[in-house]
Amino acid sequence: MNAPTHMMPGMPGMPPPIPMPGVVPPPPRIPKLPPPTEPCQxxxxxxxxxxxxxxxxxxxxxxxxxxxxxxxxxxxxxxxxxxxxxxxxxxxxxxxxxxxxxxxxxxxxxxxxxxxxxxxxxxxxxxxxxxxxxxxxxxxxxxxxxxxxxxxxxxxxxxxxxxxxxGPGYYYGAAMPEDMVPPNSILFVQNLPPETTEAVLAALFQQFQGFKEVRLVPGKSDIAFVEYESEMQAGVAKQSLNKFKITPEKEIKVTYAKK
Structure with a gap:
């Protein structure tokens, strides 16, 4: 017999949700007030x-x-x-x-x-x-x-x-570390050589499926944003190109962009 349609995974009588391989759960939120530390019922x-x-x-x-x-x-x-x-x-x-x-x-x-x-x-x-x-x-x-x-x-x-x-992952009153930013379709690229052009970055990132565009930041020659059609496609590019040496001396850093 099929389970009632109003029941959700994780509920009694239903199997627990199966996490998707490679999908990182979102980090804890940054609350407006510090969470209470006094135990109560x-x-x-x-x-x-x-x-x-x-x-x-x-x-x-x-x-x-x-x-x-x-x-x-x-x-x-x-x-x-x-x-x-x-x-x-x-x-x-x-x-x-x-x-x-x-x-x-x-x-x-x-x-x-x-x-x-x-x-x-x-x-x-x-x-x-x-x-x-x-x-x-x-x-x-x-x-x-x-x-x-x-x-x-x-x-x-x-x-x-x-x-x-x-736990140490509950961030209050501080910027969320870059490595804990939840997955999304836009990548943040840092530590670029000053001479890096939009064409050079596009050639590097468009080898991965779902590439949409590169956006350089005016006045900031060492950073850029790269957008993909989905967060999964962005994740593949991130994993492949993070710490990639765009020149013998320059190792780029690729993280998810903060929204």
Missing amino acids: TLYIRNLPETRALTALESALKALFSQFGEVVHIRLKRNISLRGQAFVTFKEVDSATKALKEVQGFPLSGKPMDIQYSRNRSDKAAELEGEEALQEHKRKRAEEKANRHKKPKDEKVDAAAVAAVY
């Missing part, structure tokens, strides 16, 4: 499949995260503009911490999940401690909301703390 998850089948998505999340401990609540963002986000609350903080480390980047329906601790304690987590704790939690939340505009907008980032929780 609730995880905030983004980059989920933006599906209307929310019941199926909730079931998939429950099956996935229950492997790490008791899940007491899952809240999905239902607004169209906020789809692809969810909060998962565990009974124990240790379970949330283990899930964060183990599930970070897991491709649910082909989309790697971006997970961090929630900035705010959930009502469900407070409710586990009793009605009095829940009411105190709600009082503090209302107080914090009223005073939020008084807090400075800029937060100091403890880079070591962020790296300890999320």
